[in-house]
Amino acid sequence: MSRPSVLVTAATGKTGRRVADRLAALGHPVIRASRSSAQPLRWEDPASWSPALDGVDSVYLCYHPDLAAPEAPALVEKFTAAARDAGVRKLVLLSGRGETNAQRCEAIVADSGLTYGIVRASWFNQxxxxxxxxxxxxxxxxxxxxxGVAEPFVDLDDVADVAVALLTDDRLTGRAYDVTGPRLLTFAQAAAEIADAAGRAVTYLPVTAEQFHLGLVAEVGPDYARLLTDLCTEVFDGRNAALGDGVERALGRPPRDFADFCRQAAAVGAWQQ
Structure with a gap:
């Protein structure tokens, strides 16, 4: 008997790509959906959802650009209803730790009547x-x-491993997993560890929210710059300055340390110009 299909949204993104690759390696049929994939899924186009959901048992739900976006709760609610109507059994949501809109989306998924799991993360090492x-x-x-706020930077490989565990093991579902690294680090400390591993000068410069926004506009446009700035303003108040045990609870092992990530990244030339 063939295994049921898993739909991975944002499948070309940082988490989606890792989740899809892991599921495929385990022998699960994977439908990789994104704006540009063979199976397109565009959040602003609900007509693209039904073909992607057809015949699917489980969904890895990663909303782009971020659950902090004002429209995210309404779209997640509509997508969850579409998934239920399509016969989907399980949803695993990638959520943002400490984000108000993300909490709204978590509640929508938890109240959907579907088997569910929530992977709650903040800043990725990657x-x-x-x-x-x-x-x-x-x-x-x-x-x-x-x-000088400290963050529990988490490795994307840990995030993907937890998501895959939730997608494939019903014993882990019905709860949220706060996934973090094993240490709290300020951005200054993270910069210092990167500099040490990469053998190059890297420093942290604290700026105001408005300075940050102005620096982003030319790079990503005003709308996304405002979204990122508002998100930083919300979460950089210390609310996430605590470690979670989601990796240990889901996988039975400790999370990857930031220093190990830095050493590996430097070894493969991630910071060579």
Whole structure:
């Protein structure tokens, strides 16, 4: 008997790609959906949802650009209803730790009547290698409106492993998993560890929210710049300055340390210009 299909949304993104690859390696039929994939799924186009959901048993739900976006709860609610109507049995949501809109989306999924799991994360280690912070690392200055707040940076491989565990093991569902690294780090400390591993000068520059916003506009446009700025303003108040045990609870092992991530990233040339 063939295994049931799993729909992975945002399948070309940082988490979606890892989740889809792991599921495929385990022998699960995977439908990789994104804006540009063979199976397109566009959040602003509900007509694209039904073909992607056809015949699917489980869904990894990763909303792009972020659950902090104002429209996210309404779209997640509509998508969850569409998934239920299509016969989907399970939803696993990637949620944002400490984000008000993300909490609304968590409640929608939990109240959907479907089997569910929630992977709740904050800042990814890989933002420094394949995300918005790679450029600043290469230029030597990470400018963020985080002050001296500490964050529980989490490795994307841990996030993906937990998501796959929730998708494939019903014993783990029906709850949220706060996934973090094993240490709290300020951005200044993270920059110092990157600099040490990469053998290059990297420093952290604390900036105001408005300075951060102005610096982003030319790079990502005013709308996304405002979304990122508002998100930083919301979460950089210390609310996430605590460790979670989601990796240990889901996988039975400790999370990957930031220093190990830095050493591996440097070894493969992630920070070579």
């Amino acid at each position: 933002n420094f290698t394949e995300g918005s912070l790679l450029g600043p690392v290469l230029t030597g200055t990470i400018a963020m409106p985080a002050g």
